Amino acid sequence: xxxxxxxxxxxxxxxxIIYQLSVEGQRGILVPEAEKEIEQIVGDGLxxxxxxxxxxxxxxxxxxAQPQVxxxxxxxxxxxxxxxxxxxxxxxxCTMKHSPKINEVFARSHKITDLHPYQDCSTVQxxxxxxxxxxxxxxxxxxxxxxxxxxxxxxxxxVAMVSMVRAWxxxxxxxxxxxxxxxxxxSHPADAAVPKAKGYKVVILxxxxxxxxxxxxxxxxxxxxTAAIFFTNPEDTGIFNSxxxxxxxxxxxxxxxxxxxxxxxxxxxxxARAREAGFDMSFFNLHKTFSSPHGCGGPATGLLxxxxxxxxxLPVPVVRRxxxxxxxxxxxxxxxxxxxxxxFFGVAPVVLRAYxxxxxxxxxxxxxxxxxxxxxxxxxxxKMLKVRGCSISFPRHPGRVEQVRYSWEKLKEETGxxxxxxxxRIADFxxxxxxxxxxxxxxxxxxxxxxxxxxxxxxxxxLEIMEQISRECYEEPEVIRHAPHNSxxxxxxxxxxxxxxxxxxxxxEYSKKYTGYFQER
Amino acid sequence: xAEKKRVYPYIPNSExxxxxxxxxxxxxxxxxxxLTDIPAELRMKxxxxxxxxxxxxxxxxxxxxxxxxxxxxxGEYLSFLGAGCYxxxxxxxxxxxxGRSEFLTAYAGEPYEDHGxxxxxxxxxxxMAELLDFDVCNVPTYDGAQAASTSLxxxxxxxxxxxxxxxxxxxxxxLRVVQTYLDPVMSVEIIGWERDSGLLDLEDLGSRLxxxxxxxxxxxxxxxxxxxxxxxxxxxxxxxxxxxxxVFVDPSSLGVIQPPxxxxxxxACGDIQPLGIHMNYGGGVGGFICTRSDRKYVxxxxxxxxxxxxxxxxxxxxxxxxxxxxxxANRETAKEFVGTHAALWGIAAAVYLASMGPKGMADLxxxxxxxxxxxxxxxxxxxxxxxxxxxxxxxxxxxxxxxRTGRKVGEINEKLLSRGIFGxxxxxxxxxxxxxxxxxxxxxxxxxxxxxxxxxxxxDILC
Numbered sequence: 001x002x003x004x005x006x007x008x009x010x011x012x013x014x015x016x017i018i019y020q021l022s023v024e025g026q027r028g029i030l031v032p033e034a035e036k037e038i039e040q041i042v043g044d045g046l047x048x049x050x051x052x053x054x055x056x057x058x059x060x061x062x063x064x065a066q067p068q069v070x071x072x073x074x075x076x077x078x079x080x081x082x083x084x085x086x087x088x089x090x091x092x093x094c095t096m097k098h099s100p101k102i103n104e105v106f107a108r109s110h111k112i113t114d115l116h117p118y119q120d121c122s123t124v125q126x127x128x129x130x131x132x133x134x135x136x137x138x139x140x141x142x143x144x145x146x147x148x149x150x151x152x153x154x155x156x157x158x159v160a161m162v163s164m165v166r167a168w169x170x171x172x173x174x175x176x177x178x179x180x181x182x183x184x185x186x187s188h189p190a191d192a193a194v195p196k197a198k199g200y201k202v203v204i205l206x207x208x209x210x211x212x213x214x215x216x217x218x219x220x221x222x223x224x225x226t227a228a229i230f231f232t233n234p235e236d237t238g239i240f241n242s243x244x245x246x247x248x249x250x251x252x253x254x255x256x257x258x259x260x261x262x263x264x265x266x267x268x269x270x271x272a273r274a275r276e277a278g279f280d281m282s283f284f285n286l287h288k289t290f291s292s293p294h295g296c297g298g299p300a301t302g303l304l305x306x307x308x309x310x311x312x313x314l315p316v317p318v319v320r321r322x323x324x325x326x327x328x329x330x331x332x333x334x335x336x337x338x339x340x341x342x343x344f345f346g347v348a349p350v351v352l353r354a355y356x357x358x359x360x361x362x363x364x365x366x367x368x369x370x371x372x373x374x375x376x377x378x379x380x381x382x383k384m385l386k387v388r389g390c391s392i393s394f395p396r397h398p399g400r401v402e403q404v405r406y407s408w409e410k411l412k413e414e415t416g417x418x419x420x421x422x423x424x425r426i427a428d429f430x431x432x433x434x435x436x437x438x439x440x441x442x443x444x445x446x447x448x449x450x451x452x453x454x455x456x457x458x459x460x461x462x463l464e465i466m467e468q469i470s471r472e473c474y475e476e477p478e479v480i481r482h483a484p485h486n487s488x489x490x491x492x493x494x495x496x497x498x499x500x501x502x503x504x505x506x507x508x509e510y511s512k513k514y515t516g517y518f519q520e521r
Numbered sequence: 522x523a524e525k526k527r528v529y530p531y532i533p534n535s536e537x538x539x540x541x542x543x544x545x546x547x548x549x550x551x552x553x554x555x556l557t558d559i560p561a562e563l564r565m566k567x568x569x570x571x572x573x574x575x576x577x578x579x580x581x582x583x584x585x586x587x588x589x590x591x592x593x594x595x596g597e598y599l600s601f602l603g604a605g606c607y608x609x610x611x612x613x614x615x616x617x618x619x620g621r622s623e624f625l626t627a628y629a630g631e632p633y634e635d636h637g638x639x640x641x642x643x644x645x646x647x648x649m650a651e652l653l654d655f656d657v658c659n660v661p662t663y664d665g666a667q668a669a670s671t672s673l674x675x676x677x678x679x680x681x682x683x684x685x686x687x688x689x690x691x692x693x694x695x696l697r698v699v700q701t702y703l704d705p706v707m708s709v710e711i712i713g714w715e716r717d718s719g720l721l722d723l724e725d726l727g728s729r730l731x732x733x734x735x736x737x738x739x740x741x742x743x744x745x746x747x748x749x750x751x752x753x754x755x756x757x758x759x760x761x762x763x764x765x766x767x768v769f770v771d772p773s774s775l776g777v778i779q780p781p782x783x784x785x786x787x788x789a790c791g792d793i794q795p796l797g798i799h800m801n802y803g804g805g806v807g808g809f810i811c812t813r814s815d816r817k818y819v820x821x822x823x824x825x826x827x828x829x830x831x832x833x834x835x836x837x838x839x840x841x842x843x844x845x846x847x848x849x850a851n852r853e854t855a856k857e858f859v860g861t862h863a864a865l866w867g868i869a870a871a872v873y874l875a876s877m878g879p880k881g882m883a884d885l886x887x888x889x890x891x892x893x894x895x896x897x898x899x900x901x902x903x904x905x906x907x908x909x910x911x912x913x914x915x916x917x918x919x920x921x922x923x924x925r926t927g928r929k930v931g932e933i934n935e936k937l938l939s940r941g942i943f944g945x946x947x948x949x950x951x952x953x954x955x956x957x958x959x960x961x962x963x964x965x966x967x968x969x970x971x972x973x974x975x976x977x978x979x980x981d982i983l984c
Contacts, residue, residue, distance in 0.1 A: 010634065014836060017829075018644045018875055028876030029612045031884040034891035035969040041898065045890035046777055050750040050914055055779045058879035060651040069875050070614055073641065073868075077623040080637030081630050084622035091628055098531050099626055102578050106585050108620065114594035116602040117803030118946050120938055123598070126591035127802050133588075140569040152663040155848075155860025163701055193848030193858040197674075199705045202853045240558040271556065272563045287861065291531075294628035295619075295865030296638040297660070297825075299804065316697075339701035343605065343664040343694060343792070344803025352585075360581050362574025365529055371552040372534045378555050379547045399558040427633035434629060438850050455533035456543055482833075488636040490834030497840045500816045503828045505657045505842055507647035509814050510829055512656075518831045 004461040005468055008430035009486040011078040019507050021072060022062035028069045060508075079488040081432055083294070087458045089380070090426070090433030092403040092447025093188070093236050095266045095288035103291070103356045107349035117344040121329045127348055128328035131319040134355045138305050141358075141366070142262075142282055143275020146311035148304045148318060149346040154263035155190040157283030157302025158230065160315055160341045161259045162198045164281060164306065165228040167313040167338035168257060178227035178256070184213040186235035186405075189437050191261050200227060207441075211239045211394030218247060226256040233260070233277070234267060236437060236447065237393050238377070238400035248278030257281070257310075263302065265289045266451055267374050267402030270367030274305065281306040290354035301350040312336045317345065369452045373402045376450040376459060380404075383463050384448065388470045389414060393442040403449035407442050415473040417480050418444040422469050424491070425483035429465045527576070595800065599971055600943040603918045603962025604744070605665070605692050606803050607795045609773065610966055615797040615872045619865050628861075632840050639839035642864060643827045645871035649809055652772055652874065652882070653789050654780045656814035659824035661807035661863040661870075665792025666695045668808025669738065669769050670702030672790040674857060675810070675821040676736035676765040683707050686729050688721055688739035690714040690747070691769070693951040707735065716954065719747035719911020719920075723754060730762035736788075740769040741781065745952075745960065746893075746918035747911050748778065756785025772796055772809075774916050776882030777890065788812050797873025798866050807863030807870070820846055823857035885965055889917050893963040896972045900961070903980055917962055921945055924956035926983050934959070936982045942975060 034045070046054060064072070081088075088096035106112070115124055135147035151157040162181070169175045181195040182203045192202045203221045208214040213231070229251045234240040241247070248258040260274045260282035266289045274282035286292050287300040294300070306314065316337045317330040330345070361369065381404050384390055389411025392404060412418040419435045423446075426433045436445040450459050472479045484490065496502045496518075504510035515521055529535045534543060549555055575581035595608045602608070619625065624638060632639050642660050649658040662668045673685045685703060687696065689711045703709060713725035721739055730737070737759040741749050749755075756766040767788045768781035773795035781789040789811045798805040812818040819826070820843060828842035841847075848855035877885065897919045901908035905926035908919055923930055934944035945959035952958065963972070 010636075015640065017640070017647075017837060018871075019647065026878070027880060028614070028878055029881060031610075031877075031881055032888055032965050032968070033884070034888050034895075038891050038895045038969050042891050042894040045887050045894055048890065048894060048914055049778065050748060052753070052784070053748050053750045053779050053914075055775065055777055055783075058883055059654075059775060061648055061877065061879045061882065062875050063878045063880070064875055066614060066876065069872065070617065072875070073618045073872055074621070076637035076641045077618065077621040078637065079640070080623040080627050081634045082623035083626040083628065085626075086634075088628075091630075094628055096628060100531060102582060104620070104625075105582070106589065108616070109586070109589060110594050110596060111586075111589040111592045113799035113801055113805075114596045114608070115592055115802040116595050116600055116608060116800050116943065117606050118602050118604055119593070119595070119600075119943055120934070123593040123938070123943075124802065126589045129588050129591065137571060140571050143565075152863070153861040155858050156663055158858075159702075163704075166704070189848050189852035189855075190858055190860055192852040193855050196853045196855075197706070197857045204853065242558050242560050242563075245560075245563060268559075270565060270569050272559050273565055276563050276565065285861075293626045294861070295863075296624055296627045296635075296642075296868065297629065297864035298663075298862040299807070299866060300861045315701075339704070340666075340694065340697040341701055343666045343698060343806050347804035348802040349804055352589075356581060356585050359572065359575055359584065360578075361529065361531070362576070363569040363571040364527070365532075365574060365576075366569065366571070368527075368529060368535050369532055372532050372540070374555050375540065375543055375547065375552050376534060378549075379543045382547055399555075401556070401558070423631060424633060427631065430634075432630045432634050434631075438852075452532045452534070456539055458533075484633050487633040489633065489836040489838050490832045492632055492838035492840055493831050493833075494840060496830035497828045497842050497844070500819070500843075503819075503842045505643075505646060505814070505819070505826050505828050506650040507644070507829075508650050509656050512814075517835060 004464045006430060010488045012488050013075040013079060015075045017507055018062050018072060021064060021068060024063055026063040026065045028064050028066050086431045087454060087462045088432060089448055089450040089454055089462055090431060092449035093264055095264050095449060095451055097291055097451040098453040099291050099293040100357065103353040106356055107353050112349055112352060125328055128319055130352050130355050132321055132328055134351055137358050138303060142305040143273040144282060144305035145308040146306050146314060148314045149301060149351050150315045150342045151283060151302035151304055152342050152347055153298055153300040154285045154302045155194060156341060157304055158190045158194040160304045161281055161283060162195050163338035163341060164310060164313045165257050167336060168310065169227055171336060178225055180225045181228050181230055182221050182226060183230040184235060185441060186237050187230060187232035188261055188263060191230040210397035211237050212241050215243065222250055222254050224254060226254050228257040228259050230259045230261060234401040237405040238403040239394065239397055240401050244277045263288055267370050269370040270363060271370055280310060286350050286354035291357040292350045292353040299347045299350060301347050313338050315339060315341050372452040376454060377402050377404060380448060380450045380459050384466065387466050388474065403447055405436060405442055405445055405447045408444035411473055412444045417473040419446050421480050425469050425480055426465065427484040428486040431462065431465060598941045598943055601945050601961045602943050604946040604960055605694060606800050607964055608800060608966060609795050609964050611797055611799055612873060612876050614876055615869050618872045619869045624865065624868055632838060639827050641868045641871055643829060643839055645867045646827060648871060648874040650811060652775045653811040654782045655789060655811035657819055658809055658811045659822055659826055661793060661809060661867040662824055663808060663862050664806035665808045666698035668790040668810050669695060670699045671823060671857060672767045672788045672810050673703060673707065673736050673738060675788060676767055677707050678821050679817060680735045680763065680765060682733050682735035684710060684733045684735060686710050686712050686734055686737045688712050688714065690743040690745055691740050692744040717910060717912055719743060719745050719913040720749055720751060721755060723751060727758060730758060730764065732763065734762060734764040736765045736767045738767045742771060742916045745911055745920050746915035747913035748916055752784030774886055777886030778916060793866060793870040796870040798869050807866035819843060821856055822846065823859050825859060888965050889963060892967060893917055893919060896963050899972060899976050903976060903983060905983060918960055920955060920958050921961050922956060922958045930957050930959045933982060937978060940978045942978060
């Protein structure tokens with residue numbers, strides 16, 4: 001068989017920092033000028049500013065003509081990979097998948113971009129209908145009853161859930177008593193960080209020998225102090241907790257709420273839902289499972305679904321439909337609401353893309369997406385485990401759903417190279433790989449999630465890259481040691497990011513500390 | 522014969538022969554064999570009851586565009602709405618760059634394969650810092666409301682105190698978010714403001730400053746449009762009480778208005794939506810937080826901070842500064858939390874600021890002020906309508922008091938709507954003390970002719 005390995009080299013423009021491109025007097029765009037009549041009536045405007053508040057100097061922004069602005073940022077974009085350009089299966093837990101291009105046409109339509117949030121509801125019936133219909137779709141997808149599209153990402157979905165938990169217990173007079181939230185080590189870091197930031201004590205359950213949240217530890221942790229549990233399932237290992245119903249029932253017996261982190265629901269659509277697993281609420285990342293592009297890290301949406309009994313605590317406003325007139329409106333009248341978590345109502349273009357994606361696939365298509373994601377993952381796993389130096393986390397529990405956390409522990413023992421080294425080298429092959437959330441309980445971890453967007457050939461190509469890197473670790477250590485070779489840049493000196501005396505977070509800070517190329521002043 | 526199975530364009534391995542071959546190589550006969558960890562009682566009974574899909578792209582397009590056609594945009598009508606979301610001109614170059622798939626579809630690549638986004642966001646941070654005249658800026662937060670909340674929590678961690686004093690003339694939507702974020706870790710007190718001038722009541726502020734106050738927070742311009750010119754005094758009072766000063770600022774004003782760093786703010790925050798991001802029904806928001814280059818401040822940021830670093834090939838390299846702060850590194854001991862926020866809007870703002878340059882930002886501020894002054898004057902000349910209170914100098918927005926017309930804002934706005942105009946935001950619920958008042962916004966897109974048309978129609982409606 002001919003090798004699939006490509007002689008890749010990443011675009012390498014050696015692009016200057018934008019301030020180095022500035023040429024005095026250049027303009028990138030011109031701004032309208034006030035009409036002469038206005039100028040006659042009100043003057044230059046600037047002299048009306050209270051003297052102490054007038055900025056007399058110009059802000060130190062670069063001065064560039066439009067072609068140079070375009071070229072600079074095009075160069076930067078070419079020095080970026082993007083899911084459209086690579087087999088992006090190395091960012092496990094994050095469900096990188098194809099973002100259909102027709103949905104971009106919708107999201108860029110002026111019929112959505114140019115809407116103001118305070119327009120009269122009669123003028124935004126289209127987007128309100130999208131929100132409303134999306135809620136209806138998610139009732140089926142989750143089995144839960146009420147919706148908020150307000151959270152601006154997965155972590156924000158957790159913020160909304162924690163705020164709901166507090167509102168619920170406060171309403172019952174149990175807020176003071178219930179000051180603990182239980183999560184698991186292989187749930188997303190936000191499931192621990194957000195409750196902590198919102199004033200809860202956080203109990204993190206360790207995994208048992210099969211990688212599942214330890215049931216005995218859980219029983220010991222549960223008490224009348226427990227406000228809620230925050231679980232991911234399948235967890236970041238890809239292992240599905242078969243006893244989840246036991247966990248949620250035990251929590252309910254103690255009066256705690258059960259909160260589901262379904263940021264990644266890509267293995268479960270139409271197969272298993274929050275409702276059947278006993279959860280009271282759940283959020284879904286529309287930029288993951290539901291195909292909205294990740295935008296280098298947002299804008300995004302962590303759509304929240306809750307059980308009927310929790311509907312009155314949702315963030316305001318919620319979208320409703322007047323059954324008599326058929327018109328949609330925003331309802332701010334939720335006296336028990338947990339408040340607001342985001343400015344205005346949510347990220348409309350992201351919700352719109354998710355709506356279009358679901359409506360293009362329907363029930364069968366959604367289930368097919370999940371089933372193929374599971375198949376792709378298990379196909380990949382079978383072959384990946386044959387790669388020298390690679391092993392699976394928790395081998396006593398071989399079953400995996402849509403992703404797998406692997407380990408290079410053996411590779412590290414035998415070659416001295418670990419996951420960070422593989423990560424540096426993989427950039428040379430035109431793809432990407434992420435080393436997993438910290439802490440690294442699994443030694444030298446990496447997480448692969450080949451979602452339904454990737455073809456068998458794609459998966460085989462990625463496998464071949466992994467095989468080659470493994471082989472190099474054993475046979476050509478110099479190649480690994482000095483990687484990357486074909487990337488935009490070479491080995492980055494991390495000391496300049498961790499040492500307060502050396503770091504520079506802006507060009508201005510750089511210019512104060514250094515001259516030329518990192519020559520200290 | 523079995524029904525012919527559909528092949529999905531977004532799901533390449535749905536093709537039956539490929540699917541079969543992969544199942545075989547995986548060593549199973551069906552996907553269900555791979556799902557045995559999911560017990561029967563958790564399995565969904567039957568299939569989801571979803572609408573019949575629009576499988577063909579042409580049908581989907583017709584369906585979705587049919588729904589969207591029911592929206593009327595701010596371009597189709599004449600809009601005077603602001604109140605935290607602004608209809609500024611979006612340079613075509615901004616949409617061009619953020620539409621490029623290398624940026625649009627990337628997520629969390631390493632600096633080796635995603636060098637471009639690290640550099641673009643480092644440049645964003647750099648330009649924002651210059652606009653704000655501070656040294657440090659973060660990768661965007663969800664929105665300005667989160668930036669305000671986090672600024673206050675940073676102040677709390679730095680001072681070890683638990684109370685925030687918030688200006689009573691702040692944006693009420695933002696206030697609700699801040700309350701959610703701070704609850705129950707910090708408490709909130711509202712500082713009074715003077716009805717006539719629209720500025721903060723310093724006597725009231727003085728009476729509230731105590732040893733438990735972490736931060737004094739105000740907005741510039743205030744929600745009602747007034748430029749708060751007592752910043753220096755406020756910051757001094759805060760400092761003397763051991764508190765920090767946090768100022769939320771509209772970045773579109775900073776070509777002509779002093780940035781908060783110059784009147785004593787310790788932390789400046791705000792929303793980047795005015796910097797080249799479409800309103801998106803309120804979804805085009807992203808927050809910034811700027812401070813001095815002081816380790817004490819830098820280490821309290823929960824956000825990503827992209828720094829510049831040398832490489833073995835002598836290129837510009839980038840990476841995360843002080844990663845250990847973040848919840849990605851330390852889940853339950855992190856500074857608040859970080860996640861997927863609004864990075865693409867940060868790149869949009871970078872392209873915007875690079876295009877506008879220093880002169881563009883100054884020109885923008887100037888034309889907004891001139892046209893707002895004009896609008897405030899001519900609207901105020903309509904019988905029964907007043908624009909003179911609050912009396913302070915206003916940037917971009919001002920209060921139109923309709924109380925003396927005897928009509929409700931809602932009623933007038935309805936009439937304006939029927940004539941193709943989105944009137945100002947109704948203030949009567951959030952600020953009952955202002956009677957029947959509305960907040961009108963004038964961006965650079967609003968021309969003299971637009972203002973004259975508004976005055977004419979308003980005159981018609983009110984006579």
